[in-house]
Amino acid sequence: MSYYHESIKPLFLRMASMPLAIVLLMVLAIASVIGTVLLQNQEQADYLNQFGPVWYWVFRSLGLFDMYHAWWFIGLLAFLMVSLSFCLWHNVPRMLKEMRSRKITLAEHAWKRMQRTHEFALSDLTMDQVKAKVEAIDGWRWLSRSEGERTHLRGDKGSYHKWGYILVHSALLIVLIGGWMSVQFGFRGNMAVPEGSSENTITFLKGTGVESLKMPFDVRCNNFDIDFYPNGMPKEFKSNLTIIDGGEEVLTSDIIVNEPLYYKGVRIYQASFGDGGSEIGLKLLRLDGSKRIDSVKGEIYKTYTDTESGISLEFTDFKPFNVENMAAPGAPKKFQDIGPAVDFILRGPGLKPVKVRSFLNPFDVDGQNQGTLIMVSLTGDVRDFQSFFLGPDLTNPKEWDLFHAFSKRIGGGDASAGLKAFKDSVKEVYGEKPPADMQDLGIRTLQGMQVLPTLPWPFIPILDDYEQHYYTGLQLAEDPGMNVVWVGSAILVFGLCIMLYISHRKVWVVLEPASKGVRIRVAGLSNRNTMAFEGEFNAFLRELENNLATDEQTSEQGASS
Amino acid sequence: MTAAVESSLLSGIYQGKIVHARFWFYIGLMIGASLLAIFGGNGYDEDAYIYRLLSMQGLIWCGAGGVAGLVASMFLGGKKSAALVPWLDGLTLMIVLMWLFTLFEPHASLISYEDQSNLVSGKLVMAMNLFFIFSAVCYIMYLFAPESFIGKMATGAAWGGVYTGGTSLLLRWYESYLFLGGDIGHAPVSNLYEVFILLFCVTCCIYLAFERRYQAKAMGAFIMVIVSAGVFFGIWLDSIGQADIKPLVPALQSYWMKIHVPLNFVGYGAFAVACAAGMAWLVRDRLEQKGTSKMLKVFPSLDQLDQLAYKSVAIGFPAFTLATILGAAWAAEAWGGYWSWDPKETWALIVWLFYGAYLHVRISHGWSGKTLAWWAVAGFLVTLFCFVGVNMYLSGLHSYGRLA
Numbered sequence: 001m002s003y004y005h006e007s008i009k010p011l012f013l014r015m016a017s018m019p020l021a022i023v024l025l026m027v028l029a030i031a032s033v034i035g036t037v038l039l040q041n042q043e044q045a046d047y048l049n050q051f052g053p054v055w056y057w058v059f060r061s062l063g064l065f066d067m068y069h070a071w072w073f074i075g076l077l078a079f080l081m082v083s084l085s086f087c088l089w090h091n092v093p094r095m096l097k098e099m100r101s102r103k104i105t106l107a108e109h110a111w112k113r114m115q116r117t118h119e120f121a122l123s124d125l126t127m128d129q130v131k132a133k134v135e136a137i138d139g140w141r142w143l144s145r146s147e148g149e150r151t152h153l154r155g156d157k158g159s160y161h162k163w164g165y166i167l168v169h170s171a172l173l174i175v176l177i178g179g180w181m182s183v184q185f186g187f188r189g190n191m192a193v194p195e196g197s198s199e200n201t202i203t204f205l206k207g208t209g210v211e212s213l214k215m216p217f218d219v220r221c222n223n224f225d226i227d228f229y230p231n232g233m234p235k236e237f238k239s240n241l242t243i244i245d246g247g248e249e250v251l252t253s254d255i256i257v258n259e260p261l262y263y264k265g266v267r268i269y270q271a272s273f274g275d276g277g278s279e280i281g282l283k284l285l286r287l288d289g290s291k292r293i294d295s296v297k298g299e300i301y302k303t304y305t306d307t308e309s310g311i312s313l314e315f316t317d318f319k320p321f322n323v324e325n326m327a328a329p330g331a332p333k334k335f336q337d338i339g340p341a342v343d344f345i346l347r348g349p350g351l352k353p354v355k356v357r358s359f360l361n362p363f364d365v366d367g368q369n370q371g372t373l374i375m376v377s378l379t380g381d382v383r384d385f386q387s388f389f390l391g392p393d394l395t396n397p398k399e400w401d402l403f404h405a406f407s408k409r410i411g412g413g414d415a416s417a418g419l420k421a422f423k424d425s426v427k428e429v430y431g432e433k434p435p436a437d438m439q440d441l442g443i444r445t446l447q448g449m450q451v452l453p454t455l456p457w458p459f460i461p462i463l464d465d466y467e468q469h470y471y472t473g474l475q476l477a478e479d480p481g482m483n484v485v486w487v488g489s490a491i492l493v494f495g496l497c498i499m500l501y502i503s504h505r506k507v508w509v510v511l512e513p514a515s516k517g518v519r520i521r522v523a524g525l526s527n528r529n530t531m532a533f534e535g536e537f538n539a540f541l542r543e544l545e546n547n548l549a550t551d552e553q554t555s556e557q558g559a560s561s
Numbered sequence: 562m563t564a565a566v567e568s569s570l571l572s573g574i575y576q577g578k579i580v581h582a583r584f585w586f587y588i589g590l591m592i593g594a595s596l597l598a599i600f601g602g603n604g605y606d607e608d609a610y611i612y613r614l615l616s617m618q619g620l621i622w623c624g625a626g627g628v629a630g631l632v633a634s635m636f637l638g639g640k641k642s643a644a645l646v647p648w649l650d651g652l653t654l655m656i657v658l659m660w661l662f663t664l665f666e667p668h669a670s671l672i673s674y675e676d677q678s679n680l681v682s683g684k685l686v687m688a689m690n691l692f693f694i695f696s697a698v699c700y701i702m703y704l705f706a707p708e709s710f711i712g713k714m715a716t717g718a719a720w721g722g723v724y725t726g727g728t729s730l731l732l733r734w735y736e737s738y739l740f741l742g743g744d745i746g747h748a749p750v751s752n753l754y755e756v757f758i759l760l761f762c763v764t765c766c767i768y769l770a771f772e773r774r775y776q777a778k779a780m781g782a783f784i785m786v787i788v789s790a791g792v793f794f795g796i797w798l799d800s801i802g803q804a805d806i807k808p809l810v811p812a813l814q815s816y817w818m819k820i821h822v823p824l825n826f827v828g829y830g831a832f833a834v835a836c837a838a839g840m841a842w843l844v845r846d847r848l849e850q851k852g853t854s855k856m857l858k859v860f861p862s863l864d865q866l867d868q869l870a871y872k873s874v875a876i877g878f879p880a881f882t883l884a885t886i887l888g889a890a891w892a893a894e895a896w897g898g899y900w901s902w903d904p905k906e907t908w909a910l911i912v913w914l915f916y917g918a919y920l921h922v923r924i925s926h927g928w929s930g931k932t933l934a935w936w937a938v939a940g941f942l943v944t945l946f947c948f949v950g951v952n953m954y955l956s957g958l959h960s961y962g963r964l965a
Contacts, residue, residue: 018922035907229650233808235744259894260894267897475897485889
């Protein structure tokens, strides 16, 4: 071997060695564990919170927050590739040579190494006849050589099994090269396309930052749809997309999860969805005693400012369904949809900014109207929403009127004179036909008397109507390495099957003239699966004996006729 | 009918022309069903396919395939066919059993999505649990009292478990079409409970095939204890309401699910058998050091156990490799990339590296014995974490296998 300079031979051998390979595999396995235990690619602030400043900087400098792209992990993979290449370079010529050269003769001392041996003698046949009969046994590749008075025959099965090693290791190299090509020449990023508009830039994470990339075409989302199962679980997310290339509409198609669109080498996947700027109608119920209700219009991701009070509402999200667990804590879960809701951040002079969720419908439990519900989160985090029952069903203008009529009669003072005042107020608002749920109405109004005056805001914002627009979250990816990986994978599986299921089995048959006829010695060797080889060797012997016996019979018959 | 006649009758149908024709008949049947999936109607549609298969259309496609197979059997060879036919026969028997049990399903008006406790598949799973636990007890008894009667009971109960388990899974597939207007029907490999049953069946099948071929009955005690532990985990899953048939989330609605998941469990099941062989090796080694023990007569030799562990890995490793590759192909179609370093993927890689290293030291270094026995046991623990632990402790894209 003179492919390389003598002085690097030790290094070369070390790189191609088995212990190194095993150590590398185990180190890779252990390193991979870290990335599954430590959540990857989270917000840096969360990490800082979780680990404190010291460990945060240690972890960050080791790249543990994006570990699979850290220099040392990539280095490990590169090292594996180098080791694989050296291993192939070192072993393939040797293996090919071994596969070509098959030693036909069997030295006497080699008999001890044989796993199976058998010996018998035949009287009526010549050496050549026996040799012909041996070579007639199917399934073995025969070679023969005569040395002195002995004739050696060698049969091979599965002699190509070393191709298994070669294929598996080359395949791994191909897969790794494919992976490197994917990272180097491919991209993968997200874009959000609101219904009715188009987009051509994807964004993706790189290290701790976000980068963007312009696509050679535009994607327009015509429509986004969610189908639900009867039990409320989502069944299908579907986007209708049009590809616009150079100002021309070239392709319109539906995509769903598991069925991406393919255009100009880029695959477009359905990945997520969200609000794409729904139009919101709000009612502002003024709390200055004037009973005034103002209708205002807003849009998600935009801010509405009320000129009268200087309060601004920044709309953040809209959801047409809000399924909540209505059961008491500990009781079996009972899910109910409490209807459309809009989230916004409420800011104003002298007010603490809060996040508010306002619903279209009053809160309803088993057909009983519990009045208007509003949720407030002091932190701005949706997990911190707290429910506030305002009392009256404020979607019903009559209850709003009733609240005012009642508070005027009571005058904010003593509620003991309440019953008569309440009845009068109902008569004032509803006329002679009182509503059916008088008792609930009373409870709601009284609750309103307690809650509404304590609100810090000069109005109550209630969701009134909406025109929903989704955005569809698409993932766009181009992956020139993918087909390389598939080719490598196919070779890998094929090679593994050869490597694990084909064993190289060898039999030698040595013939020598005996005092009477021919002495036949048989030996067998398998490089693995010796349990199965025992059966195969015995079957071979049976076939050999059968062959020789029939020959005897036919030769006898030939002699007699 | 005497036992001798019976056995000759049984072996008769696994010999010569009959088994050969049957093999090609099965192949034809499967090709017919696949062609129906591809060309019948407007391509493959999960909801309609089962109905199509069971309708006149299915009869025509599969029947034609079967007849074509029979005709082809006159011209085709196939030395290995006899080895596969018993498995295909078993599958056919399971399908017949499933059909029989559908007759016992409650009336349509009594079936509701909210309360699935009256379905037959649940009762079959209960029977399967009993079979497996009984089998484990018998196998352990066999170690101490190696009577052929006890051994036969153990093997019989294990087969009973495989058939009830397999039938219950097929029945769940059928039952999933009975709710919510037939809208949520899907193959029974979509949650932890279902794949656990699959894992039991695959593990037992691999072990029982070894038992028949290599007379390794003492290993049964180890494998059935592992399976029984799984059975108790399954009972716990059922008790926390994880056994219900639920609709598929959009990400799982793909034909890949039916290929990727079962193939993975061939890998897991084989690794479980390797673990049992490793455990048996370690126990035998300990017994030998202690001196003579009666139990030694029952155990296969150390060398045999070593080879059995290797054989299991040799079955599991390519299956697991192929399953992971097919998983990557699915990911490329559903998530936009064939590899995302998702925890489940990463743990699959870890399992793969672990057994890859096992094969290296075994094949190229020629190691055997104690280290490899421990390696097989440890490997199964890693596999177990990949299978259950990831779902319980780590989040990620495979979160549909998650415990609520």
